[in-house]
Amino acid sequence: VKLRPFRLSPLLLASAVLVSAGAAAAQQAPKPEQLIKWRQSNYQVIAWNVGRIKASLDGSYDKEAVIKEANVISAIAGSGLGALYTAGTETGTGWHETRARPELFTDKRVAELSGDFVREAGELVRVANGGDPAAVKQQFGKLTKTCKACHDDYRAKE
């Protein structure tokens, strides 16, 4: 038995390319609702870890836990959250209606505030590794100030 070479019709090939391009585009451009869910999820994870660090500072200090918690905040801060604020996500509902204000998408100052957040979160990891609760408390205050700076101007009041 002689095997016939497999031949792809130009039409089939064109379809395959289109389908594959479509799949790639779908992968590269999730729906606004999904993007908003992801950004809300990122801030929820940050909030959980901020709360745990606060509990450690207010109660009995757990050095190893605080290092891990600070690591999460810093890793998320540096992970390019801006990719979740694409055009089309200015309004809409993820897990809940977005509280992002329109100015968040236009003000040049946002990049600066975002940089402050990344920097202070990284510094918290460094200080947490030192293990001095008083120093961690001080740096934790600097970090949460960067959260507040952005929320004050760019998050709608509840």
Place this chain on the structure above:
Amino acid sequence: VKLRPFRLSPLLLASAVLVSAGAAAAQQAPKPEQLIKWRQSNYQVIAWNVGRIKASLDGSYDKEAVIKEANVISAIAGSGLGALYTAGTETGTGWHETRARPELFTDKRVAELSGDFVREAGELVRVANGGDPAAVKQQFGKLTKTCKACHDDYRAKE
């Protein structure tokens, strides 16, 4: 004018202590709904970063981005997610109804699977820093296998 020293009645003092103890307890024991939201948020953030690494492997590879994305997954994996699976959270609704199966809260094997996840995620960070896409692809496969191992047995089908 002579200032009268401020005197705290025992009743007021007792109330203050109770309120403050209540506040501490509230901080230490968030509601099941909040715990479930946090755990769903953690997995959403993991999924977002897994998707971004996959896109990098399928498209044009971005070494620095993959390092950051792997860092988030690893930091979350090592952050003590078990704290979000306390008694009372076996069923319930966070952002959506929990898909955790009852066995997740009882099987001893879960700790082992969880350890596999933490280990492979940490290894992905190491490999990502090396910057070889083929090696990252291989390690990424090992990591997602640990996700699947847990989902197969401990997450309800949709």
